Amino acid sequence: MFGDYSIGDLGAIFAMQGFAGLILFSVYVLMALGLAIIFGQMGVINMAHGEFMILGAYVTWMTSSFFQSHLPSLFSGYFFVAMILAFIASGSLGMLVEWGLIRHLYKRPLDTLLATWGLSLILQQAYRSVFGAREVGVELPQWMMGSKQVTDTIEVPINGIFVMCLTLAITMVVAWIMFKSRWGKQVRAVVQNRVMAGAVGINTEKVDRYTFGLGCGIAGIAGSAFTMIGSTGPTSGQLYIVDTFLVVVFGGAASLFGTIASAFTISQAQSTMEFFMSGSMAKVLTLLTIVAILMIRPQGLFALKVRK
Amino acid sequence: MSDEKKPGLQSPLRRKLLMGMAALPAMSMLPRTSFAQAPATSAINTTGLAVTDTEVTVGILHSVTGTMAISETGSVQAEKLAIDQINAMGGVLGRKIKFIQEDGASDWPTFAEKAKKLLVNDKVAAIMGCWTSASRKAVLPVMEQYNGMLYYPTFYEGLEQSKNVIYTGQEATQQILAGLDWVSKTKNGKSFYLIGSDYIWPRTSMKIARKHIEGKLGGKVSGEEYFPLGHTQFNSVINKIKLTKPDVIYAAVVGGSNVAFYKQLKAAGIDLSKQTMLTISVTEDEIDGIGGENIAGAYACMKYFQSLDNPNNKEFVAAFKKMWGEKTVIGDVTQAAYLGPWLWKMTVEKAGSFDVDKIAAASAGIEFTKAPEGYVKIHPNHHLWSKARVGQAQLDGQFKVVYETPELIEPDPFPKGYQ
Numbered sequence: 001m002f003g004d005y006s007i008g009d010l011g012a013i014f015a016m017q018g019f020a021g022l023i024l025f026s027v028y029v030l031m032a033l034g035l036a037i038i039f040g041q042m043g044v045i046n047m048a049h050g051e052f053m054i055l056g057a058y059v060t061w062m063t064s065s066f067f068q069s070h071l072p073s074l075f076s077g078y079f080f081v082a083m084i085l086a087f088i089a090s091g092s093l094g095m096l097v098e099w100g101l102i103r104h105l106y107k108r109p110l111d112t113l114l115a116t117w118g119l120s121l122i123l124q125q126a127y128r129s130v131f132g133a134r135e136v137g138v139e140l141p142q143w144m145m146g147s148k149q150v151t152d153t154i155e156v157p158i159n160g161i162f163v164m165c166l167t168l169a170i171t172m173v174v175a176w177i178m179f180k181s182r183w184g185k186q187v188r189a190v191v192q193n194r195v196m197a198g199a200v201g202i203n204t205e206k207v208d209r210y211t212f213g214l215g216c217g218i219a220g221i222a223g224s225a226f227t228m229i230g231s232t233g234p235t236s237g238q239l240y241i242v243d244t245f246l247v248v249v250f251g252g253a254a255s256l257f258g259t260i261a262s263a264f265t266i267s268q269a270q271s272t273m274e275f276f277m278s279g280s281m282a283k284v285l286t287l288l289t290i291v292a293i294l295m296i297r298p299q300g301l302f303a304l305k306v307r308k
Numbered sequence: 309m310s311d312e313k314k315p316g317l318q319s320p321l322r323r324k325l326l327m328g329m330a331a332l333p334a335m336s337m338l339p340r341t342s343f344a345q346a347p348a349t350s351a352i353n354t355t356g357l358a359v360t361d362t363e364v365t366v367g368i369l370h371s372v373t374g375t376m377a378i379s380e381t382g383s384v385q386a387e388k389l390a391i392d393q394i395n396a397m398g399g400v401l402g403r404k405i406k407f408i409q410e411d412g413a414s415d416w417p418t419f420a421e422k423a424k425k426l427l428v429n430d431k432v433a434a435i436m437g438c439w440t441s442a443s444r445k446a447v448l449p450v451m452e453q454y455n456g457m458l459y460y461p462t463f464y465e466g467l468e469q470s471k472n473v474i475y476t477g478q479e480a481t482q483q484i485l486a487g488l489d490w491v492s493k494t495k496n497g498k499s500f501y502l503i504g505s506d507y508i509w510p511r512t513s514m515k516i517a518r519k520h521i522e523g524k525l526g527g528k529v530s531g532e533e534y535f536p537l538g539h540t541q542f543n544s545v546i547n548k549i550k551l552t553k554p555d556v557i558y559a560a561v562v563g564g565s566n567v568a569f570y571k572q573l574k575a576a577g578i579d580l581s582k583q584t585m586l587t588i589s590v591t592e593d594e595i596d597g598i599g600g601e602n603i604a605g606a607y608a609c610m611k612y613f614q615s616l617d618n619p620n621n622k623e624f625v626a627a628f629k630k631m632w633g634e635k636t637v638i639g640d641v642t643q644a645a646y647l648g649p650w651l652w653k654m655t656v657e658k659a660g661s662f663d664v665d666k667i668a669a670a671s672a673g674i675e676f677t678k679a680p681e682g683y684v685k686i687h688p689n690h691h692l693w694s695k696a697r698v699g700q701a702q703l704d705g706q707f708k709v710v711y712e713t714p715e716l717i718e719p720d721p722f723p724k725g726y727q
Binding site: 009013016017019020023024027125128132133134135136137138139145146147149155157158159160226228229230231232233234235236238239240270271272274275278279280283 | 372
């Protein structure tokens with residue numbers, strides 16, 4: 001397939017292809033971070049993760065409509081407001097769900113799977129009733145659309161750059177919270193030994209609630225960012241959930257670093273293979289590889305070393 | 309009843325009704341006198357369907373929950389509008405249409421179960437319903453076993469024909485061939501990049517497209533790609549498209565993937581006003597989610613666009629918006645769904661009976677001159693003669709019609725040389 005092209009053309013395509021892989025990597029990290037926090041730190045399998053993302057997307061859509069009709073002069077900056085609102089909305093809903101549903105099921109991890117799956121169905125139908133069954137179109141400010149011409153032949157999509165920057169920022173914030181802040185210390189203490197952490201005066205219930213809220217809030221931001229590249233409808237969350245779990249499980253459930261490493265591996269494999277073969281085959285091969293690796297290393301790429 | 313006696317279709321009363329749907333309840337009282345001449349129930353219903361002296365029951369079977377609700381909502385709305393309008397004109401053989409709506413819930417076994425319920429328990433005279441090919445395939449054996457009548461609205465891959473189904477959408481050749489001819493002639497398209505979602509409809513359609521491009525148009529297919537349903541990352545394939553520089557991108561991507569595909573094309577700097585894009589999977593409904601600014605310039609090949617400029621369509625659009633709100637848009641399938649109840653009514657009147665066997669036999673040759681798409685006629689193979697049109701997507705989410713086949717295209721669900 002490359003016979004007819006000059007070296008320059010090929011170089012440009014490979015550069016753009018590398019960039020496509022990086023964008024996919026950022027997207028994977030962004031959608032998996034929230035789940036990794038909840039799954040890794042609390043052991044809760046949150047099947048409603050996609051629906052928390054879509055809540056963020058709907059918040060973005062409402063913010064954009066509001067800015068369009070009331071504050072058209074500030075429209076170009078609405079996206080940042082929308083992301084903050086998305087974080088607050090999804091985070092609060094997450095804390096509410098933790099309080100009303102999840103905390104009663106901590107001792108029965110498999111039941112959280114069923115409960116959150118039910119929750120995802122309820123949320124989907126709620127979105128359908130409130131926002132309508134049709135997808136909504138989120139209008140973007142002009143500066144976020146189109147692509148940036150790097151050289152004559154290389155152009156990179158602006159929304160891709162935006163997602164990459166956003167992912168970097170959020171990963172850094174999460175890393176700081178988890179490994180540098182006092183609250184992060186408490187979270188890690190609860191993960192390692194819940195009873196002991198309670199005994200030294202950590203309010204474990206509160207830690208649980210905020211951890212769940214943080215995970216859901218990040219999902220909200222991810223959903224908000226994905227309005228740039230995907231659809232916003234009642235069931236759009238389902239489009240992401242499989243990939244998200246794949247990234248988290250492959251990376252090793254309890255490790256944030258593992259999540260990032262696995263997102264990188266999967267995204268590069270996927271995007272390279274997609275370039276050389278058809279989309280469906282690429283997906284099949286990616287999944288096969290992951291299954292094979294998980295058979296050899298069931299704990300995932302990176303496992304937390306804890307005394308059993 | 310003969311064709312020239314399509315009661316009231318051309319009457320000024322109907323036009324007035326369409327302009328003022330608010331007056332419907334009161335107006336519907338008017339033709340009451342005609343009930344006196346309505347034929348006896350025993351004569352027109354010999355198989356025990358739900359027909360009384362004043363009412364006839366039909367079923368509406370679509371998904372209003374689940375993934376497909378996004379697409380099927382428009383069809384439900386169109387069918388209800390048609391039933392309302394028919395009732396306002398006095399109903400069918402002097403009987404008002406009553407409908408029972410069931411939810412297929414985007415789940416194919418549920419569709420089959422609900423179809424059985426409608427036919428066996430409710431004894432409906434006809435069912436307007438199904439959307440995806442999968443749901444139709446699930447319902448088909450039920451329709452044939454219990455001898456029901458299904459009016460199916462979606463454009464689909466063809467390769468099917470049943471006594472118990474009237475296909476009011478286009479089969480694949482009706483939608484594909486004319487569009488390809490047009491793009492090859494006016495845009496001088498020689499190389500085509502085919503891209504679709506990975507299931508039966510895009511694959512069958514692309515197969516037909518490839519045969520036509522390579523065999524009849526003398527062009528070449530420079531790439532053919534399928535992506536799993538729900539795929540959201542198209543950057544790699546967009547790079548491939550950039551590398552191969554096809555004259556035409558030919559797309560049949562559906563659902564949430566559709567939105568992601570066009571947003572990412574736009575973001576990757578592919579300008580659809582310069583790069584010719586022809587799609588068979590984007591109607592006004594889909595543009596709602598994609599956003600006009602992301603798809604403006606692309607061409608779609610359909611049989612109906614909301615912007616069609618003819619008196620039938622103006623009436624239809626006005627009535628539809630009156631009933632379902634100013635903001636609703638009407639896509640190709642919605643219009644096809646609107647045809648269902650009308651075609652059924654006319655067939656019943658031609659057959660002079662609600663019996664399914666008689667309707668199936670009388671269907672061929674039924675003409676609907678007030679169809680929003682202009683004029684349709686049922687072919688003996690139970691598909692419709694219809695025109696193909698090419699529209700260019702505009703910023704406001706509507707299509708500008710740029711081409712229309714001069715003649716009606718004959719439906720050919722089993723195209724020779726294309727399988």
